[in-house]
Structure formats: C-alpha cells, structure tokens
Amino acid sequence: MGASELALRLPGLVAGISLVALTGALARALYGTQTMLLSAALVALAPFAVLFSGTAFPDLPMVALGLAGALAAALDRPGWAGVWLGLSFAAKQTGVMWLPVVVWLLLQQDAPRGRTFGRLALTGALAAGVVFAWDAARTVQGAGSFWQAGVTGYGGLRLIWPQELWPRLRDWAGLARNLFGFPVVTAVAIFGLPVLAWRGVRPSGRARCGLSDLLIAAFCMVYLLLHWLWAFPVWDRYLLPLVPMLSLGLGRLLLWLASSLPWLRTRATPVLLAAVVLLLALPGLAASRSAYPVGADHRLYGGIDHVAAFLQQLPEGAVVYQHWLGWHLAFYLFDAPVYQAYWPTPAWLARDVQVFGQREPRYIVWPSWEAPQRVIQALAEVGYRLKEEFAATRRDGTRSFTVYQIVPQVNP
Secondary structure (H helix, E strand, O other), X not given: OOOOHHHHHHXXXXXXXXXXXXXXXXXXXXXXXXXXXXXXXXXHXXXXXXXXXXXXXXXXXXXXXXXXXXXXXXXXOHHHHHHHHHHHHHHOHHHHHHXXXXXXXXXXXXXXXXXXXXXXXXXXXXXXXXXXXXXXXXXXXXXXXXXXXXXXHHOOOOEOOHHHHHHHHHHHHHHHOOOOOOHHHHHXXXXXXXXHHHHHHOHHXXXXXXXXXXXXXXXXXXXXXXHHHEOOOOOHHHHOOHHHHHHHHHHHXXXXXXXXXXXXXXXXXXXXXXXXXXXXXXXXXXXXXXXXXXXXXXXXHOOHHHHHHHHHOOOOOOEEEEOOOHHHHHHHOOOOOOEEEEOOOHHHHHHHHHHHOOOOOEEEEEEOOOOOHHHHHHHHOOOEEEEEEEEEEOOOOOEEEEEEEEEXXXXX
C-alpha cells in the first residue's frame, strides 16, 4: 500500500474488529453462549475499543493476538496458542503478559502436560525468535536494541516514589472511567473483581468456570496494581488489555446477579443484552466521533507539535533531555539539529549537567502530569536551576508541556 496512512491504520482496524469476535469466542469456550453474547456486546460498544480501532499504535494488535492465544489455549490447541502468543510479543514486547493466561488455561485441559507445553514452547519460540533475529541484525549494524528503545522511550521501569501514589491513582482512574463510557459501568466491572475472585475460590466454584473467574479477576487486579505501583507512563492505550477481560468478568457478574432474581432468571440473557446495548449505544456512537479524550484524540499530548517547533529553532548542538517522551520527540525532532539525551534518574541528570553543563545550552521537556521537584533539588545541589523558556497548552487551555533551560544558579 506504500507510505500511506491506510497502511499504518489497517492492522489496528483489523485487530479492533477481531477483538469483538475473539472476546465472544473466548467467553463461549469458558462459559457458554450467554456470556458470549454479553461480553461481545460490551467490547463492541466500549469507547476504548472503538477509539483505538484504526490507530497506528501496536497495542491493539498485541491485545487481539494475545487474546487469540488465550482462545487457542481454552480450545486445547497449544501449538496455535504459541503462535499467537509469539505474534503478540512481536507486535509489542508487553505481549508476554498473556503467557500466564495461556499457561493457566492449558493447565485446565486433560491432555498430557509434557506434550502440551512442548508444543507451546516450540511454536512460541519460533514466532518470537524472528523478532530476536531481526533485533540482532539491527544491533549488528549499529542500531539500539528494541528493548533499550522501549525502556528509554517512556522513562524506564522502577517502583514509583511515595509522592506519586495518589497522583498516579487519580490519573489512572481518570482514564479508566472512559473504558465503557459511563464511569459507573467501569466501577462495577473493576470493583466486582473481588466478587468474581471469591466465586472462583469458594468450594462450590472450583469447577472450570470458577477457575476461569479467578483467572480473569487475578489478571485484571494484578495488571492494575502493576501499572499503578510501577512507573509505567499514564497512557490511555495501556488500559486496552483490560477491555476484553473486564468485559468477560462483567458479563459473568451480570448473569450471576440476574440468576439471583427469580423473575429474571429464565429470561436473563435477552434482557441483559438489550440493557447493555441500550446503555452503551450512546457512548459507542460518541466514541466513533472521538468525543472522549482518549485514543485518537491526543488531548494528553496536545501542543507537543508546538514544543517540537520551539526545539527545532535551538542552536545546533543544543542538548534536549527527556525521560517520558522518547518516542514523541524522536518522531518530531528526527532531522532537528539538537542532541536528544535520555536521563534515567535525577542524580544522573545532575551529574551530567555538572560535568558538561558549560559546553552547550541544555534544555529539558517536562510533561504536566509529572512533578519536577526531585530534579529541581538534584540540580540545585550541583549549582543549577530550571528556567522556563516555553509552555504549550491543550485545546482546553490547560498546560501540557513546559520547556526549561538548565542554567547556573545566580548567587546573591
């Protein structure tokens, strides 16, 4: 298709449509037709799934391929599970998170364990091996490894600092409220996870359905905790794996609640399906018009093109430090005459400035969702400070990015 926008968007479009069928098929394999209908409807109308379908991000293909691996495992096809799992990893390294799901589902099958996991390992290694071979060929020619690019592209991996606990929880909650359009639906899905886990561990729930309930609850809760307590960037697309899994869990919870009402028990599925469609039709349509500040809207990064325009005018050889915006600045500043440097910690930044700060002008791009206090303190210890040079705003007038120049402190 050539260097066209369609070529970039087509994999995401195919993945977005496939996600509905894959979620429904997995629900049917684990629970039956009733859960299949509800879960597929939830995914089809979820604003997150709608907004990211057709984008160029690799996250949605990663989710769809990982879900295909889970479906193959639920159908006792370990060879295909390995293929889809390896392709999910090829789409994005975080596809490895589907491995525990696949292993859990294969452990529930009656086939011999040695043969099952041998096939999984063989086909998975073949698919993932292509990625490592491609990466090795690149690094031999002087390029950086995709592992290094992934880490430096969004700020590295570390446990969050204590002062980040509440801001990160607030920011993740602000994004999650848009998963199903109405915050109350998302709240029921998330806060219903402990109920789902309890149903899975109680003595009467240890059949295959109960183990599947426990799997869904554990996956979602561990995923949320990891993204809260580890310093993953608070990016909306990182919540995409929760869309199909929460849809499965919410479908199960709705059917369980309906079964406890005698007047609804015999006609639960059509009533619940109609309620889901009527409730989420408006959010789904609104998402198709990009009415939510996630996905293709780019509200979080509004103004970054203006930041790039400012940085492109800096003197040749000027140093631009970044920690969270590696992918974005690498795109916008591809042919700019500035040097981009990733700083892993405030102490490293302060040491680098102390040693080389007198040679070239040095700048740092700071996103509004991060606090600069630790960097300000580290720079002050070596005699430097931040001087604001440029500020970018979003369409709603809120500040999105600030460009500081790192200059020596002025002694009184």
